[in-house]
Amino acid sequence: MIRLPGEYCRVLTVNLTSGRHRVEVLDEDVCGMFLGGKSLGYYLAWKHIPPGTDPLGPGNKLVFSSGLLNAVAPGASKVSVVSKSPLTRLLHDSHAGDFFGPLLRRAGYAALIIEGVLDDPGVLYIENDRVEILDASKLWGLRVSEATNAVRSMTRQEASVAAIGPAGERLVRISHIAFDVYRAAGRGGLGAVMGSKKLKAVAVYGSGKLPVKDEERLRILRDYWYRHFSESPTYGEIREYGTTNALEFSAAASMSPSFNFTRPWIPGELAARLSGDEVKKYEVEAPWYIHGKSCPVKCARFVSFKYKGGSYNVKPEYENLGMLGAAPGVFKIEPVLYFNVLVDELGLDSISTGNVIAWFLELVEKGLVDPSTFGLKAEGFGDAEAVETLINMIAERRGVGAILAEGVKRAAEILGVGREQAVHVKGLEAPAWDPRGRRALGVSYATADVGASHLRGWPSPHEPPIAGPAKERVESLARNRDKDALFDTMGICRFVSYPLSAVQEFFSAYTGINAGIEELLQAPRRAEILARLHDIIDHVTPPLDDTVPPRWMEPIPEGPLRGVRAFLDWDDLREAVREYYRIRGWDPETGVPLPETLERLGLGFAVRDAEYALKLVRTRLGMTG
Ligand code: SF4
Structure with missing residues (x-):
């Protein structure tokens, strides 16, 4: 330890x-x-x-x-x-x-x-x-x-x-x-x-000195890795575009959130309207606080543009372009950049905001809600004016904005329609990566403690096959989740992709402690367990809540993966989730971390919580014996 x-x-x-x-x-x-x-x-x-x-x-x-x-x-x-x-x-x-x-x-x-x-x-x-x-x-x-x-x-x-x-x-x-x-x-x-x-x-x-134990070794490590990330051609794309060039990739891979995740594949010419090259046309030099001082990658793109007579600056990312553009079906760069400005300035999460607006526009398009009952004009997908109005209404909690401000899960409950169309896990709106284009990514969304997050590890490999049971990819997902969570523990940006051996070396030079990679990886595993115990005692029932929204079980309607779902069927999902529990040392039936797993990780102080959580879940599921 x-x-x-x-x-x-x-x-x-x-x-x-x-x-x-x-x-x-x-x-x-x-x-x-x-x-x-x-x-x-x-x-x-x-x-x-x-x-x-x-x-x-x-x-x-x-x-x-x-x-x-x-x-x-x-x-x-x-x-x-x-x-x-x-x-x-x-x-x-x-x-x-x-x-x-x-x-x-x-x-x-x-x-x-x-x-x-x-x-x-x-x-x-x-x-x-x-x-x-x-x-x-x-x-x-x-x-x-x-x-x-x-x-x-x-x-x-x-x-x-x-x-x-x-x-x-x-x-x-x-x-x-x-x-x-x-x-x-x-x-x-x-x-x-x-x-x-x-x-x-x-x-x-802060201006204090950090407690560095080996300054010289740290200097050598810093110099080497700074040069590596700033010069290696491997990181050329991210240095050049940041994440702004991802929609063409996600659309081709049937992973885009287009039209509220109804069309994860869209033609290349449509995706190209929100591409990194479109963003580049507006690029200007970024102010000092845009990139980390020490960052060797400097991914952020900073743009200046005009819209409706005003001049604006913004730092677009794929999630903004995907969720504020593709998700509500607005494939024009200027309005989407402007939506990005609005959410930044009003203090809204672009992912959840784009998601809940795209959901509302789908309901309008399908005639499930009548926008005029809210004093609103909205045509459905692609209505840029409606998107702009709704962003403002959400931030002001005005009219239907007060309902959408509650997030997509609550909004569907309040309106009494749209549960089937609401794309979230445990109440967290899905990000701009539809899991139907990547076998077992849905397990990541389903088992992530926070809900639908794209930052809780992706299964490997990146390429198809998209066939076969999801369970086969779960081990790679758990491994990648561990790595990502260790980066979040160390505060390392995901785009500065050190090998774990380098993280270990930095840790050793900084603290003077020689710890193994496996020991370091235990820190985020402990955190995952504590989060799970808290959430179960609060309200979560893992076998019911570790799931995906119905939308991702609909077959992809067009493109090279036409007919593919996030899972072969619901049993395929349940098997994969159980496999995740097994790998983590959690009870495969209930998803509650086992006392022996806690003891092994030094979490003896939480064993009583685990026992209580198990009792709660069994009661909620009506399990006896
Ligand atoms: S630290 Fe990460 S997010 Fe920040 S500029 Fe560098 S690569 Fe981009």
Whole structure:
């Protein structure tokens, strides 16, 4: 078992109600078990957010957990935000930022826990030992870029700012937290958690030294890997386009979200209208805070464009183009870039927003809802004016926007129609990757603790065959999930794809500890178990909830994979999910982690939770004996 000294695990807790703060140094066993980033964030959330907590009530907490290698390895710049999601009521993590995590580490903190509620809108500012809450009543209502600029003026220009927009203030369940305007902890509605605390922004600046144990070895590692990622032709495409060039790929692979996932394959000429080359036509030089200082890849594309008489800048990504363009069927670059500006400025998650709007337009198109009953004009797919109006209505919780602001699962329940068309898992709207084009990707969505996330590991290999039982690919999915989760623990960006041996070497040079790769991989496995236990005790019944939406069991209507479904049938899905439970050391019938698995991973302190969770699931399923 790794024992990591407390200097790597200082946790700052700020209570907004009392205005007090305290610093806790975690025990070195705990620190070694969870390391940092996502894994440490989940441990802290599990410890401080009991099941049953109202996500928008004062008992919920927001954890900002910096990756262990933040400011240590090139491209290790991500902070994990962990909290209880108002969208799914699950413990949830979202990763973002190119500066916040490293500056939090330099300020001396592995993690920041925010608890309580402010009486009036405020900004939390942390600069090394200085912790203060500043008045933000004049900032309430501001869009994200205005708020971020105002916070920098109140604090320091070099500070990293995590802010919410009007959507988060209005507790929109699909609102995000924007980091330095253009990066977002997008998923799960964590912006609404900040809004519920009347916290407009958190700003951080740190200038301290990190506890590096072998400076010379670290320098050699940094130089080597920086050169590798910045020069190797393997990363040429991502350096050139970032993720903006992915729609042509996803459409050809029958994986696009086009027309609310009804047509995952679309012709190349249609997909090309939202291609990376289309984006490139508008590209301009990016401001300093767009790319991580240490990043050797610098993936972000920054564009400047005109729309309806206004001039705008934005940083488009595939998920924005896919979910705000292809999903609602708008295949014109300028309006889609403008939708991207709107969601960024209003503080909305582009994936969930695009998903819920695409769902609504499908219902309109099929005559299942009449938009005029909401005082709205909407034609169905491809109606750019309706998309723009709906984005604004969601952020303002106005008219039907107040219903869509609840997310697609709740919206279908409120309207009483559209359950079959709602594409989500456990309440989290699906991202821009339809699993029908990739055998067993649906298992990743089904078993991900947070719901439909594309960041919980993909099965290998990338290429077809798309036939055969999904179960055969589950082992590769579990392996890739482990790797991705370790990156989130270390704070390494997914586009800076170090081999695990390099992660191990950085860890060793930084901490002076020689740990095996398998030992490091145990940290996120522990986090996954704690999340699962919390969620089961809260409300999740794995054999019922670890599933996929009906849409992905419909046959693909056209293209080279015509007729293919995400799974051969529902039994194929259930077999694959059971295989995942088996690989993880969970009970194959109930999906509850087994006590012996917890003991093996050093989680003896949670065994009673596991026993209780098992009892709950068996009761919910009517199992006896
Ligand atoms: S590759 Fe892109 S997202 Fe990743 S750290 Fe670099 S600039 Fe940021």
